[in-house]
Amino acid sequence: MTRKIFSPYELGKLKLANRIAMAPMTRSRTSQPGDVPNEIMATYYSQRANAGLIVSEGTPISAVGRGYSLTPGIYTPEHIAGWRKTTDAVHQAGSAMFVQLWHVGRRSHSVISGETPVSASALKDPDKVFGPRPDGEYDMIETETPRAMTLEDIQNTIADYVQAAHNAIEAGFDGVEIHAAHGYLLESFLRLASNQRDDDYGGSQENRMRFLLEVLSAVSDAIGAHRVAVRLSPFVIEGFADPDPEIVEITLKILEKLSPMGLAYVHFSEHISRFETVPESFRIAARAAYPNPIMVAGKLTLEGAEDLLEKGYADMVAFGTPYVTNPDLVQRFKNGWPLTDFDADARLTLYGGGSEGYTDYAPYDPSVSERSGAPELVG
């Protein structure tokens, strides 16, 4: 049966082999000092270049934008040169790649970033982040209360996004995905619980969406809107105590504003950590507000993903954890081969370390009958 998910897709000026994306996943494998992308990362990504599009792990745009140790940056010459190894390898293997531009805002601590974290307001994130313990080992550590950004900080941060986007193109990426999900900086401006500003960037919905729209418009002016995407997560409650009463309304308003901009895609992250189930009414409203490419990620199965595509709620679908343990995910889907389970061992090697649990998951070999793993994700 021909499935829409395997059909080629034109995204901006890119011709993608299929509608499957590898979702952004932080894996904390950089070289130190300097958080530099390295050969092993190039191997990891190129092993997964069967996805039409790969979205890189969250990649800080500046030192103060860092929130997790050992994550790769895109703000030094070494970062640019390091990423070039990955983009070359991925392109050679036949896939396109966007870098996810990340500023974590208040989801950080000065022991990681070297500076007091910044956010919309001086309100502490309730969750923990991956960072160094006093004994030098890495673990999940408490966040630090941020300072509220000044208007000058906001302008400087927009400039940092623009510079990071230029750096990304120089590093060989096909585009950038602006991370505005999961409680990080840009989402902290959108939500009432983290934004108590009384200037042009707080209060009304128009004001709370201003920073995000200014970033998207400045980055689009810099590298072309067709190379700019954005990730949103209105139904995820990561980094917050409670759901936001206005998040659906503000998200739909953002989609209306983005509609004429000609962005590469809008990416909805669903179904991670604490979340609410996405109602079909939202998918219908989002499609009505935004006729351009939509990508959806979050606990998708092959059948669930195909269903979203067939119903027109998504144009591309992204898989995260299935790509951790199945480097050849598209081939497994196409052939109905079982997936290697994302099990407790896989979770242990997610962040930090070397090749173990990173580049050592083998492609499926149909000549070997006994395989580990459960086929639960095959629809």
Ligand SMILES: Cc1cc2nc3c(=O)[nH]c(=O)nc-3n(C[C@H](O)[C@H](O)[C@H](O)COP(=O)(O)O)c2cc1C
């Ligand atoms: C180890 C790991 C790291 C992740 N890092 C990021 C990240 O850097 N940026 C981001 O937007 N989402 C991140 N995510 C969320 C994924 O992109 C994806 O939305 C999530 O895993 C749900 O999709 P899945 O069920 O197919 O795994 C991460 C998820 C995992 C498992």
